[in-house]
Amino acid sequence: MTQSFRDRLVLGVATLALVPLQAQAQSVPDQTADDVPGEIVVTAQARTERLQDVPIQIQALSGETLENAGIRTSAEALSLTPNASFDQGNTYKSTFVTMRGLTQINNADPPVAFVIDGVPQTDQTQLDVNLYGIERIEILKGPQGALYGRNAEGGAINIVTKQPTDRFEGFGNLLYGNGDQFVGSAGVSGPITGEDLVFRFDGTYRQFDGLIRNTFRGDKADFVDHDWSLRGRVIARPTSALTIDLRAEYGEFRAASNYYSAVFSGDANDFVLPQFNLPGSAEGDSLNLTAKIDLDLGFATLTSITGHTELTQKNRADLDYRNPVASPGGIFGLGFQAGQGQDLDLKTTSQELRIVSDDDQAFRWLAGVYYLHTDRSLRTRAFVDVNSDPAQFDNLGQLFANKFEDNSNNAYAAFAQLDYDIVENLTLTGGLRYDEDRRKQTDILAGTVRKTSFDRVQPKVTLTYKPASDLLFYATYSTGFRSGGFNAPGVPVPLFDAESLQNYEAGFKTQFLDRKVTFNGAYYFENVKNYQYFYVDASTASQIIDTIDRVHIRGIELELAARPIPGLDITGAIGTTLSRIKRSSVAADEGNRTPRSIPFSSNLSAQYAWPFTETVNGLVRLDWQHFGKKYWGADNVDVQDSYDLINARAGIEFGNVGIFAFAKNLGDAKYYTEYVPTKYSGLDVAIGYRGRPRTFGGEVRVTF
Template sequence: MQKLITVVKYSLSFALVAGPSLLMAQSVESSSSTASAASEVDRGDSSLGAARLEEVVVTAQRRGEDLQSVPISISAVTASMADAMGIEGIQDVAIAAPAVNFGTTASGSNIRIRGVGASGSATDESANAIYIDGVYQSAAPALALPLNNIERIEVLKGPQGTLFGRNSTGGVIQVITRDPPEDPTLNLSVGYGNYETLETQAYMGSGITDELSVDLAIYSSDQNEGWGENLATGEDVYDGSSFSGRSKLLWMPGSRTKVTLAASYIDMDPLGSQGGNIFPGQRTVSAGGVAGSTYPGFFNIDHNSSDRKTVEQNQYSAKIEHDLDWAQLVSITSYSNTDFDFDWDNDGGRAFIAALEVFNSVEAITQELQLLSSDSSSIQWAAGLFYLNGVNSLDPLLVRGLSQGSPTASTELVSESDTDSYAVYGQATAPVFTDTNLTIGLRYTEDDRSLDSTVTTPTGLVLQVDDSENDTKLTWRLSLDHQLTVDHMVYASFDRGFKSGFYNTTDPFQSPIEPQVIDAYELGFKSELFDNRLRLNAAAFYYDYQDMQVRTGTPTGGVEILNAASSTITGVDIELVANPVQNLTLQGALSYLDADYDKFLNAPFFEPNPGGGQVQTFGDASGNDIVQVSDWAASLAGNYEIPINYGSIRLSSAVYYNSGYALDVQNRIEQGDYTLFNMSMAWVSPSDALEIRAWGRNLLDTHYRSTANSSALADIYFPGAPRTYGVTVSLRLL
């Protein structure tokens, strides 16, 4: 905590280089009259002349609304905010929204919002739905995507079981990208950083006719030096590359109709999910005369095979919006195909015990129809239909290991899980008293799932598994909000959300995983103070969380996913944005969670074996902390612009603190508290056409573990990024 306090002091001191520290707030507090202080600001007092906060428009209820009028806890991040904070991808969103925790696993990503998440397996969907321009992202391996050409990010906290029903148990992350511009636009940037990292971005767009415009956004990053080394092979680890391209075509055939076609391509060698290392003091399994490996260093590994992963995705979508006068009709159609291939040394050491070779494909088709009331309607309502066809296949998954002394024997698994999901939903908000609104929403979902698997053992034995399941769920939203004044609103809500069940395609003999359900109760407060120079929002909540889907290891080093009985989560979120003095913006957020397993009997526990590997037992995890959920998380960011004779200097920093979290259900291994500090300084030309920016991320070089996987073979963790720094030059040519 002392380190956090020190960093906060540094952060504020650099952000306030040319201005008095929070002078406006101090003046208001010391004044005998808030109104008097406000009037001084309105008269343009030079010491208090801060700009008012801009209105933030969000689409949390499927229509554009002022953030402060929506009775949902929302963190909104604009493109400039993301750039200033060092947010490069979805995995960095926690810097702006501490209620979010993004964990990297060997095969996917586990996103938790207020402690609610899923298994993080590539065979699974996220419990917190991600949408890009309204298109649902179902493939877990592709969720750690780079961000380029964004307009804003919206983090909706709490179950969104009505308007965003697909697996929105803990919340929704919406990424909204820019629409193609009418005027010719060309922006370029090139950056170079440590670990021999070259990053380039380009955005170009223009109107073609009065009705038609198009754009293209390209992002490329190559990190040629790894964070660490594989001591067994001498190769770098935690290096890689990323390329993404996205194009949108906007057609306005008339004043009532808008058609947006989008295509995107992603090709990544993810850095964070490579390798995987054992904990200090542990030893991996010995076999075939080869001794088990010991801890090689935080970013090093000691694997007898290379660990490489690739993710390739193609996605296409069409969005049609048509004004019917009395309502707006919206159709969103999408198709995506994601291929995820990886090789991984499952035992984490040099002995040849278990190595995985996986070829995973996720294919999804979605269709959504929305009917939204007109803005002039006294009752604001939305209704819709949603369909998803998803195919998750392993073709094949190979497990190489020792069988009768042979290091080449393998088990081959070919497995396919198909999902057809149908949903119908509706939500309406109506005034019930003066300045008081009641919102009621319902959604009915039906999921049809099937599994078809073939397992071929090293002895040639062929095993078949065919199964099917059907689940139906009714979810809802009930909220009441009251506008105390123009700038102060309170609300109370009761929501039910659920995450669909699924088949563990890596273990077809496991019983189907049942849906997880959450009932959420929330009280919230939204306000703008000091003549709209301070925005302060807060929420307190209670979650009743049933049939949690939990990922654990197996005696053979595989992945098992359980429904871990029940748990309770209570907590508080606080967020503020302030313009205390001219050219200075401060943002702060705090998240507190009390998250325990209420009942988790016969949970898989693992104890390190002094001779190597681990021994599996079963115990009672009731009362233990939920994996990857911290009690406290907080962030503070400052952005300050200093006008100079030729252009301006822009200073930005962000500090993030996490109190630590358990890494296994036993709470035997854990990540302690840690602090991340990002900072940048840029010179911007008078015309804003040229920017030269020096930046640093994790400048304290904090070592922290993103996630870990416990099995009978080893405890294997995946590290967060070390200190990185560099220079970026940006040109706005048109």
Template sequence: MLRKLFIHLILLFFSSVSIVLGQNKIISGKITSSDQQGLIGATVLQKGTINGTVTDFNGNFEMEIPEQSTIVISYTGYITVEFDVGNKTKFSIVLEEDAQQLEEVNVVGFMGVVGKSRRRTESIQNIPESVQALNFEGIKNAGITDLSSFATLVPNMKFNTSQAVGNNFISVRGIPQLRGGDAPVAFVIDGVTVADPSLLNQELYDLALVEVVKGPQGALYGKNAIGGAINIYTQEPTNTMSNKVKVGYANGNAKTGQFVSSGAIVKDKLYYRFSTQYRDSDGLLKNDYLNEFVDFRKDINLRGQLKADLTDRLSVSVAYQHFNLEGGATYYSVNPEGYEFEGNLEPGGVLDPNPKEGNNTIVSDVLGISSMINHNGNLKVNYRTNHFNIQSVTSFNQVDRKTYGDLDFLPYDDFTQNEVTSSTTFNQEIRFDNKNKSSKLDWSFGGFFQTVEEPFYQDGLVRDYDTWDQFNVVAADLTNFTQTLALFGFVDYKITNKLTASVGFRFDIDRFEQDDRLNDVKSDRTNNVFQPKASLAYQANKNILFFANYGKGYRTGGFNPAVTQLFDKDFKDELTDNYEIGFKTSAWKDRIIFNGSAFYTDFTNQQQFILDLTDFYGGIYNYDKSRVIGFELDTKFRLSKFLDLGFNYGLSDSQIIEGGMTGGENGDATDNSVYNGNKTPFVPINTFGVNLSSSIQISKELRFNGFINLDHTGKTYWHESNLKEHTSDAYKLLNARVSMTYKKFEFEVWGNNLTNQQYYQEFSPGQFVGSPDDVGWRGQPLSVGTALTVRF
């Protein structure tokens, strides 16, 4: 049945290509400034009509017009241009700055920021969702290089790493990511869904848009988008030649090199973009026992894109990316207080969850190392009929990860850990989108097919204290298989000029299988899950939007490597009912943006991770009932032509209602109901950030940019018990970046964690995981660096 349905969708796609064309024609192009940067939000109008569009985050536009039309292009601060289209359909337009406007004190508002959270380009102030987005200029000014640096600007969002490269912890609106499980957000790069959550850890460069939309987004993005979706869009191939070289250096002997080249192979027909980046750092955290730095990191990244406009209506693009990332692993901190044992330091067990100089140390006798290698490619086919667009996206993704290091985290050769895991993902999506944006009804629908295969192997050395011999123990040897077939649709309808209703749905048919070779057990299950979404948006006036949303969330269940007293062999699907009300406002000619929302999430079977060192397994279990209540504010003030002030605040009150029973096939189950009423672990109680951004055109060829951000992370509980000795207090991180641009050259200086604040990104209380010691994973200390960029 699944295969037949998928074949019907394929046939529908190709049969649609034969639709007879009308008399209008489609024109497209890119609008840039003189330095070849795409202008975001430029207005493109058919002269004498209201038929028009705005450019997206890459400066691209597309519209349908009658033959022999005249087009008018305008953008604040630039000279308006007007021209007859003639027989051309493809345009590359460079706008010149208006010298008179530059000399005037003309302060432009914030409305140029656009996003693509609903799979179409639109101003984030017009989207009835909680959205934060940075376009090219914002990404560059804030120094965004990964999701961690972006998360510091987003309320109710936190991104941490621990143990090894590719091991991530992201929490959104009180919903944490789980080690060994799926992230609470969909992760999409250039419109392609990325199934493996370890890829959230990759370096980000040559970007056009970074965006997060919060609240359940399953209707638009599929399973596991229970807390929202993260959209990353890279820069596209261009019709004009441009190149960039960047070199940088930072403390820890960190070296960076980057090269980007883009242009036309065949003018107006075939374009390319090639980018590569190299990073190499010795590290900043030292193992006191080995006297070596442990957080070393080396990353080689390659990306290539080709785009072909085969006809006015048909375009094809192909992209490929490869990266090879190596880094330190398993360098957990322990309590340095203790006594001498055979010449070595014996830790005292209890670790302060609030690290500071002298109360934690890294003393493992094994230098941990980890790696992640990724190959991914995609093929996109876009066809534009007179009435709707059709897009086919085919993608392949391969990830291989390895981790080796200490398991006792002490200066003894008692335990080690070794882990080898990989994932192979195939995606096929077909989407139909409405083209007539001037009608009251807007729609999109389509189908999605995915297969994921994930082998997992884990073993390690264990000491026998009776004989003092070491022997190898295999903890897991299994493969998980997932197959998904989904149908989805989304409809907007303008009930009045001010009131718009939206309804979306996604129906997932998921099949899960596990082949546990170690225990000779095969398991399987099938899910049929319907994820509806509904919203109302009321545009009170040009500057005020109110909205209300309801959505069903779904994060898939699965199978653990074993049964212990802390978790079962399988864990259940996580389901949520989500309610949100919000507003978006602007004032003072868009120089003030003030957005906010309040939300309530009701969980059934909320998933949680725990490491059971008694049996050397990690696993996922469920709370029967839990809930999150919270709100967030996001404000921006353009104080002058040269200075912006930003502020965001988020509160997430995440609580266990009914903990339930987990694990224990021999009658030794864990009763989590003793934690009823306590806060959910791994979730900061609140977050807030304050930032200042400045851009000054000193002369025609010289520009200054500056950015400083103070990021606050609230109190975090590391276990359901909510014991004070297992709870980290709030902390703040201060980051800054300044740059000077002269003609084709840019020089920048940056600093992260400028106050050298110590903090933990993960804390594991030994009392509850069968370990004699608490351990913590230190965040990055003070880092400073500089870089030089040349464009040609």
């Protein structure tokens, strides 16, 4: 047994020791109406509603579903949603969210609103979240600008953590897998002074030696040295009408970064391993503070949500993604190797104030105001690599590109939504939001300052018809807006425009066979103006955001959930995203699909839980995800073939102790989560970011 494994084993035992092993006999719970598919309660529209009564296509994943599927990150959760993907690329925390054809790009706002306990996460480095102590995740598809504001073009992801409880309870979880992967998490909740003052404390830790081998260095390119976070939460109820909810979370990480493979063949289906000489790594920390206050006014609830985030990250990596032995000519044949690095410092403060009327009336309303201040400092350097040491980033004599910028913005918004029951089963909903985004960029090295602003009115109108308690039809016109901004100083495209869209959607939600079957679906059409996309000029270390004049996107979404027999749950979904570039400054791209688009995706999950005895229960779960062809660039030259991911999990529970085995990517499918051809990478070779190979292991879970 190695020392590192022994240390992790001791830590794992200590983690589980946080949870008293008060194993009590528990039988399989009765399958009540609240357990059937579709009977999930959500807060997608700032009020508590039954999922099947909300005229939006929503994928809702409960905390129990996340545990049973072995989902531990927001990326894994989104992969269960058709017409959506959550890819990793670039730095350790950098992600690429794509929903209904609208995609994340580097150094720009995300195409979806990403909200944790009511607080928006505005930077792409904030979206890859470790999931622990989660109540549920709500994934809303389609523009949600009227309520969620700027950047909610593709939809919204609403993560709700577990609240403190008025009785003592907790959990502990320990996972070990191949690649010497160790994940531990634990939490405890209970009263401080009775039910009016309660607390919750959760934490998680991850370490991973990696599975993707660097063929030149001989080490693993995808390691995680450590990634941990702690979250504390206190809820106080001084009076029956007032609730104060305080939350704090802090985390640190150090892990692999930018482990792209040089793809000399230029073939998006040539899945090669990394071979760079300069090791890539990223390290950082984050602090999140939230204060939520709810005041019951009798006729409505007044809510204040204040959020503050501080985040720092340092990234060092190879730039040419090759080595001096296999490529002695170096980057662009100039005779030298090259490295890169970025230092990011992000601070955000947000404030939302809203008032929501009571639900028990034919006319329902809500209104609010919102403010966000962001400071984002980014230092970017490219340097001549002479010794494979990342510390060369600090040697000014070796730099051939040096940029240092500070971007700040103040965003203001006012919003309202009205629901009116025209008759008992026909409801008209109208929403309106005004967003203004004032941006300022300072070139710290040159001392120059640029300012601009973007604003947009975002209306939404929905007509909902409910002829029966388990049947709903809706038609929606909605809009979305993603702010524009500045590229780095000295970039050929100094300013990129705001992206906006109009969405036309019709859908249905239905349940039958005594609510044992849920079937939902929608058709949508999006007219996008100034579609944002990304490319790189490596010779100047310039990351450039530009726009495509006009894009049309249409598609369908169908979701089915069924419980044919007690204990067996089956869910499946398909989605299509058929995009077309209608007008572009690059005439040859017109008629093509948009970058990173996947025209067809689907998934299927089956879970069976049954009692072995009165005290022992079994669980088997299988998840299948199909990703169709992926078009990496606007020219549609580089297309990745379709692939499938199969995840499996099985185990038994002895009262409140569970033992499970798992495997992810069971078929060891090979794919890139990001592929950048030379036309868009700015390099003299294409690069690809390898997807995670097959992982497997065991897990122990304890609850009390």
